[in-house]
Amino acid sequence: MDTIWPEKLPQTKGPKYVLVAETIRNAIENKVLGVGAKLPPVRELAYRLQITPGTVARAYSILTNEGLLQAEVGRGTFVAPPKLPVLDDVWSRQLHLRDDKYGADVSLFSPRLADVGQVALIRECLMKVAQAEPEMFLNYPTRDAYQPARQAVVEWLSDVPLGPLTSEDIVLTHGGQNGICVVFQTVLKGPRPVILVEDLSYAGFRRAAELMRAEVVGIRMDKWGICPEALDQTLRQTQAQAVCVSPEVQNPTGSHAPLERRKEVVEVARRHDLQIIEDDCYRMGDARAPSYRALAPERGWHVSSISKTLTPALRVGFAIAPLERSADLRRSAEYGYFGLAQPLAELTRLLLSDPRSREIATKVRERMGEYVRIAVNALGGFDLVWDPQVPFVWLKLPSGWRSAAFSRAAEREGIQVRSADEFALRDGRAPNAVRIAMNGHVSLERFEEAMLRLRSLLDNPPEQISV
Known part of the structure; x- marks a missing residue:
């Protein structure tokens, strides 16, 4: 990896995560990075390039979704082997959805159930x-x-x-x-x-x-x-x-x-x-x-x-x-x-x-509970209401954040959440809180990256509060 990176990212227009992803993509296409090559950990590369870990994580996620990289739990992120052609990709692809309607890389707007056999x-x-x-x-x-x-x-x-x-x-x-x-x-x-x-x-x-x-x-x-x-x-x-x-x-x-x-x-x-x-x-x-x-x-x-x-x-x-x-x-x-x-x-x-439906419903609940536990592990230091059998969590924002401003900041990080304002009456008052839904259409690893990006936002409220 040292051979493809300058000491700092070039000062070009556009989001930094796009530049990071493009640099890795070019290195793979030009055979600078071969199949199986291990990429640096997120924090190490972020430190080397003097950017945030969330920026690197987002670039890795984009390339993972494209099939250029693959993440292995406990081992790291590697250049993936080329995809084999398939006759019907609709039936064979792994379920990873992008909510283009809202421009969000990871939509946590409404619960999305994992496929466990249904x-x-x-x-x-x-x-x-x-x-x-x-x-x-x-x-x-x-x-x-x-x-x-x-x-x-x-x-x-x-x-x-x-x-x-x-x-x-x-x-x-x-x-x-x-x-x-x-x-x-x-x-x-x-x-x-x-x-x-x-x-x-x-x-x-x-x-x-x-x-x-x-x-x-x-x-x-x-x-x-x-x-x-x-x-x-x-x-x-x-x-x-x-x-x-x-x-x-x-x-x-x-x-x-x-x-x-x-x-x-x-x-x-x-x-x-x-x-x-x-x-x-x-x-x-x-x-x-x-x-x-x-x-x-x-x-x-x-x-x-x-x-x-x-x-x-x-x-x-x-x-x-x-x-x-x-x-x-x-x-x-x-x-x-x-x-x-x-x-x-x-x-x-x-x-x-069909008796399998009850078994599937149980598996759906258990699988969604895994996402809830990841959310709690990442965000549990804040005022969080959660239940392993509920497909969303309710996050009361810390001092320095308004719900609308936090939702906009999260969307800039590629994550969509629901502001408390959307659940209040037109003339009602909403607390500074957001609802974060579980998305079983993305991998647990990708979901965890999203939670860590949210935690980074929570730890670093803006100096001036947008209202």
Whole structure:
């Protein structure tokens, strides 16, 4: 390596990491670096070139993704052998995605599940669907045609404390967001209904409310989520019809509401005849307390999906009404979109009925937990809320950083995170915090490099705070 580097990088325009990557790339192409040649450790090369370790790490990552370099845990980074030509690279390539929409080398914007076998299983199920009777591909879907898929969902949710549940209670939706919209269509009445959300909450609640022409009001929250006293006070001042909560995995803070807190919320809801809509889409592990549907069977609505357990690509979700309201929920779905396409419903049945799916869901959770542990090891010295069974962490920024400024600085480092501002109401106040999602589409090594770049930013806040 000494033969290809000057004492300092040339003073040319453009990012330094691009210059480092280009220098190594040229050396490989010109045979100055042969197959198997070992590159210096990141910190050693950074010291030699008088640049930051993050700059070198980013250059190494780019070349690794191009297949020019390969990283071996515990040994270092080496020049990779030439790639052999393949007939169908789509089926053989390792899954490393670049989020070009946001210009981020490592997108930590939303959780991305690692493939631990679900892709092969989905392909297998798709081939079975393709061999189905012609009627499945020619007829309008009917309620009876969905019954096997709904029963598969009941069995899939058998370990979730939802209260009495039959296949007639299940409404299949196009993912969790569609489930929230269908519930809103069923629950809300009048020209200008009011929906309550936690001060920091899933933005999809607000977007669905906008479609319903509903007003959204924020409720004060604490470490356990929505505050019952604040909920009660707001209900005395408004005619709110529903409150949206995520008691198992609060999005974005990652906290959960214990049983006692849920009982307090139910008590307030009954006092004011308020409907409770529970979004359970982010839970990857076992439920830690009964759902609101189990605690308040007359007013608890439940929305879930397979997006955080198997895959978000199929857009398969489930909406469940309180007792005695299932017919109302089915009517909203049938009037709105008739139901899922029959081939998709059959794919859902095959996928959820296969015993391998539960094993895969467990492996997905364990694999994503590895990413969480890497994030904690790198960022645990800061105010971090995390759980090995939650596919994101909540980072409260140290003094010297604002959430918007930190997000922009992270993006300049090739990393995209979500600022707390994106979870607050338009007129609400957001803390100086960011949500960092786990990205199972990149290697653990590449993810660790991203975490170390974030830690470097946290250790070195700007002298002047951008607002």
